[in-house]
Amino acid sequence: MARRKRELSNNLINRLPQYLTYLKELDKDSYVSALEVANSLNLNFELVKKDFQKISSKRGVPNKGRKVDDLINGIEKLLGFDENHRAILVGVGHLGNALLNYQGFKQYNLEIVGAFDYNKEIIGKTINGIKVYDFDDISSIRRKLNATIGIICVPASEAEGVAIRLVASGIEAIWNFAPVRLDVNDDVIVSNMDMAQSLANLAHRLYIKK
Amino acid sequence: MARRKRELSNNLINRLPQYLTYLKELDKDSYVSALEVANSLNLNFELVKKDFQKISSKRGVPNKGRKVDDLINGIEKLLGFDENHRAILVGVGHLGNALLNYQGFKQYNLEIVGAFDYNKEIIGKTINGIKVYDFDDISSIRRKLNATIGIICVPASEAEGVAIRLVASGIEAIWNFAPVRLDVNDDVIVSNMDMAQSLANLAHRLYIKK
DNA sequence: TAGATTGTTAATCGATTAACAATC
DNA sequence: TAGATTGTTAATCGATTAACAATC
Numbered sequence: 152m153a154r155r156k157r158e159l160s161n162n163l164i165n166r167l168p169q170y171l172t173y174l175k176e177l178d179k180d181s182y183v184s185a186l187e188v189a190n191s192l193n194l195n196f197e198l199v200k201k202d203f204q205k206i207s208s209k210r211g212v213p214n215k216g217r218k219v220d221d222l223i224n225g226i227e228k229l230l231g232f233d234e235n236h237r238a239i240l241v242g243v244g245h246l247g248n249a250l251l252n253y254q255g256f257k258q259y260n261l262e263i264v265g266a267f268d269y270n271k272e273i274i275g276k277t278i279n280g281i282k283v284y285d286f287d288d289i290s291s292i293r294r295k296l297n298a299t300i301g302i303i304c305v306p307a308s309e310a311e312g313v314a315i316r317l318v319a320s321g322i323e324a325i326w327n328f329a330p331v332r333l334d335v336n337d338d339v340i341v342s343n344m345d346m347a348q349s350l351a352n353l354a355h356r357l358y359i360k361k
Numbered sequence: 362m363a364r365r366k367r368e369l370s371n372n373l374i375n376r377l378p379q380y381l382t383y384l385k386e387l388d389k390d391s392y393v394s395a396l397e398v399a400n401s402l403n404l405n406f407e408l409v410k411k412d413f414q415k416i417s418s419k420r421g422v423p424n425k426g427r428k429v430d431d432l433i434n435g436i437e438k439l440l441g442f443d444e445n446h447r448a449i450l451v452g453v454g455h456l457g458n459a460l461l462n463y464q465g466f467k468q469y470n471l472e473i474v475g476a477f478d479y480n481k482e483i484i485g486k487t488i489n490g491i492k493v494y495d496f497d498d499i500s501s502i503r504r505k506l507n508a509t510i511g512i513i514c515v516p517a518s519e520a521e522g523v524a525i526r527l528v529a530s531g532i533e534a535i536w537n538f539a540p541v542r543l544d545v546n547d548d549v550i551v552s553n554m555d556m557a558q559s560l561a562n563l564a565h566r567l568y569i570k571k
Numbered sequence: 572t573a574g575a576t577t578g579t580t581a582a583t584c585g586a587t588t589a590a591c592a593a594t595c
Numbered sequence: 596t597a598g599a600t601t602g603t604t605a606a607t608c609g610a611t612t613a614a615c616a617a618t619c
Binding site for chain 2: 585586588593594
């Protein structure tokens, strides 16, 4: 019987990609210490030490550190980056186009395998090798493409409706770029790419500074 | 002497836009209770109550709640959304284009007043009413446009260089859409729009579910 | 062996939650 | 007045930080 996987704190999850980027610049077979990473990333040493204990399956080596390789594997496992994820994108506007053309998803083992829109002028076209389908055919095509993640790039007003149909089509997780909170069934995972939050952060610090 | 402005916790800042969106749907002159908001937004009642105390300058009214108006004003003040922010955008690729065409910034009182690129074919064009300038002229034009925020939409490899020139040109804050951590002077505010974090969040929950 | 670094246990801190008093 | 709701103070919880032991 497999041990129940422990859910990581949000703060830790947010640090993981940072660690990953840093570690990938190092030699896989070398060793790295928590102190070195803490200094480079401007984080607290004890924090990094603790994080690394959660990340790595193997023990660290006193006076040496941890194998870069182990840390990378540990992070990629926790983030599911070790498995290929197939995604479909809905809404081929400016933003959708940007994402379809983005080369960085490979790094996370995320592959956009199809796009959807209502606009007849776009349907049938191929963008960066990804075909655009009629959103009305979502259910059958989603199944055929075997996609588990839906990326929503439609305007806020349409996002909820799109989400409902994505869920109905059997999607497991939604990556939402529309500026709304989606109200979907609890067993569907939703992650928001929230411009408002990010801007709020900037704006508030600007306000404090004044 | 003005009281030193207290910096809000990150978690609170992230909740503020959520509150704002919800409150804006209500009648400005009506009253709303912390419990009502907590239920609608699926948050803890005590948490919302405490948050509202931090947000509002006025006392709440027992048995009634708080004036919607006061809460909205409080949030907008804390986020600096009550003042107009002028921004320039660097990197008119797919993503830059998407942002230049995005209509939602008005809501936050953010105005993109100019765009920059190196590509001679784009320089001089106007996108959604926003002129594209040669990035080499950044310093003088930034001053002329009186912009305080720089939005970076260039590829990761160029982001650091762009950031340095933005800072040199006198920008106060950077909203970074490139997937890198920028290493700039501490008195320049940086907020990252971090796809990796957002995706990590989704991917980790997908991993847990399996 | 000495020293760097990990591992573990304890202390601190801040955010969240709970409990109860005050008030319209 | 009773009840809903805010205000305030206390308890809890988890994340971070600190201290020290273990080990290569």
